[in-house]
Amino acid sequence: MHRSRLSRDIISNLPDELLCHILSFLPTKFAVGTSILSKRWRYLWASVPILDFDDELWLNPSTLVELEERITMFQNFVDGVLHHSEVSCIKKFRLGYRDNNLDSVYSWICIALERRVQELDLHLLIDWGVELPPMFFICKTLVVVKLSCALFLDIPTTVWLPSLKALHLKSVEYSDDDSIQNLLSGCPVLEELVIEREERDNQWVVNVSNPSLKILRIFFFTDGFGHPYEQEDQDYKVVVDAPNLEYLSITDYLSKDYFVKDLPSLVKAFIDVEQDSEEFEESPHNGGISYHGPIYELLGRISNVKCLSLTGVTLDSLSGTIGDYKLPTFHNMTRLEFLFIGGFNWDFLPNFLHSSPNLEALIIETGYTNELIPEGWLMPLQVPACLVLHLKEIEIRRIVGEDYELEAVEYLLKNAEVLQQMTIDCHESSMDQEFCGIEIDPENIKAIVDWTVPTNIHEVANKAFEEIKSKMVNSPILRLPNFEKVFEVAYGASHMGIGVVLSQEGHLVAFFSEKLNEAKKKYSTYDLEFYVVVQAIRH
Incomplete structure (x- = not known):
């Protein structure tokens, strides 16, 4: 009996600090629920420094309680927790809320700020935009801020957030074009900025200028409604001035121009942008140049990047360029990724290989489907320097087996003189799989079987060439099961x-x-x- 009681109380005998740390991983509703366990647990939740409120845990449609009553219960719960909490410095305050009671939201945010909150995470799915209290813009303790939906940012004259290191803005509405930059001007140690935009956010120009910024992610998709104040002479633009930026990610299907100042510290970039040449060519402001030019200019501004990822959508936009545009030379780039690319996107591979003299790793992932399938792959007239001197790793994912794919693989194997590893992952549709093994149509693999071994490749490349042919044309040999061993x-x-x-x-x-x-x-x-x-x- 004594042993059973001792083992049952082992958690309760832990120090308060450790128990509160354990409770901090739970939503506040469940942390408060532990108060019924025993007298030892009754008031522990009041010392938990992380408060996580989400009305989704209360709005359970399977209960018999009416919706309005459940909303009232949630509001009373939040009020009660904030009233009885003994924490003077809140580490994290998270609020997920779907009701239109703006006064309650405003009050809760004020209480969190008064208690020197370090991380503020607001996800509001309501009909009207909530304005942040003035004290938010001069809070000295905020380190992480995540604002999502139904928030209206009207930036005051004075902004001072001396501790803020991470800022996430998702589907936020701004008072004017200068809102984001006015906010950033008061963040002297900001390192990470994430902006997820909607068309109706009152921002024609996203201006990101901050000397301490290291990570920048921008997402901008169409919502199907368009800008309520859309004008023919207005275009969406992105301006970036962040000399210490190390990572840049742009997923943007609406902006027409990208003005990026030199980024000498840039290590990694992900570019997924789409621009419609027909729409731009009809504009009176293009000067006779297709607006694919800005994408080339963007690549030129980030040409010192070490790792670059481009999507098939981006390559499609590059392919329609009108004018004298060419790729910059990526002297520092050692890793290049083509993601979700389609048939004609492969034609850009030689250009990028020639423009990346020190490339060491090449990753190609198919998956983006455009309407036309090329008859073959446009082989480079000259062997790119990176194939001869530096390219050590090639990975091709979800290959289907089209002629242009096989021709590119053959060319890479033939000319990559220092290649150490080549990995090919076949797409499911390229093989007819049966339970007893893999059955391959001989007509589909005839071109592979007839491949001749290149005469000018070294031993490692030759071995890889033969192994790839074998893997692609031979069904695997199945072993009889041994029921004494682990499956x-x-x-x-x-x-x-x-x-x-x-x-x-x-x-x-x-x-x-x-x-x-x-x-x-x-x-x-x-x-x-x-x-x-x-x-x-x-x-």
């Missing part, structure tokens, strides 16, 4: 099909795959993962 099951699921592999000690035992019908393609991610597990057990 390993690996599975994968997409909205095209599912696949399961059974193996022992790295040797294949059995396969199973299934092409999904239209009904199953509509499964959610969770249902799809569950379905493939069920099918794996059945087979």
